[in-house]
Amino acid sequence: MANTYELISSSTIGSGGASSIVFSNIPQTYTDLKVIYSCRTDNASVGQSMGVQFNSTTSGYSWRVLYGNGSSATSTNSTSAGDMYIGEANGANATSNIFSNGEFYVANYATSNVKVLIAEAVAENNGTSGFSFFATNLSGVTAAITSLTIRPYSGGQTIQQYSTFQLYGIKNS
């Protein structure tokens, strides 16, 4: 029987880091896509917002994020963004060796529907702070998704060595 949940591609950041991760030439043979990642950046802060683009599209995204820090819950949004929002990674000022974790899901990525992305992420700083994020994203992309770009939100920072990203394809039959 064909595999339902299959690894398409995996990427581990090497020495020197990377400005982005690009999964390209995504096969069109699955129903949904899922990315699971562990990430840290060189942003001079405890955290770093992370973004995703479909098919190298750099505009027309809308998102709303709901997040909590253990004391309060906050929501914010953007209606015309260059990236979709998937949560925060640990930044350079977080305790060493701590990487955030997250995942995002795109249903029916190979159809001509407008693409919607659900994201969840957690970032912890060795007991001194912690955040959990849940985000909804809408893209104006109606074409089938053939590439995913994962990067620090709006670009500019570097994803650190040992960060990992796995792209899975899920088949509904």
Added chain:
Amino acid sequence: MATTYEPIATTTLSSGTGTVTFSSIPNTYTDLVLVTSVIGTTGDYLRVRFGNGSIDSGSNYSTTVLAASNGSGGPASYRYANNTVAYVIVEGLTNSSNPSINVMNIFNYSNTSTYKTFINRSAHTSGTVTETSVSMWRSTSAIDTVRVFQDTYNMAAGSTFTLYGIKAA
């Protein structure tokens, strides 16, 4: 090698439909995952019911929601207790042309000693509403039937519904 994550059934609507039901769900998995992409009617809500042999429409469901929308501003939490439905999308399907996505994890669905809990994550097509919720069906019966529906209107053609089974061993 045994298959861990397996599609049980999938449905794509070819015309407006009031309910989508998965029945005769095998009890050979550990958990279920229901992924829906629903093109709804503006302002309507998405619901789910469970059953064993027949759908339970009694006041045996509860839902706790954490949500945020552009309309309401800050985050909000709602609780619905002793309901006849579990709430999948609470803030309303805001677009009748594009799908809202929902991923639901149903844990230990065939366990006959425990009530059934499930976690839901929803993304609206507007990109302006985000919802996550936890719900319970207060029954120790194994789930062999799942029904998805809107409160008032049909779900539109092009909506998709897929049920997956996950095995722990």
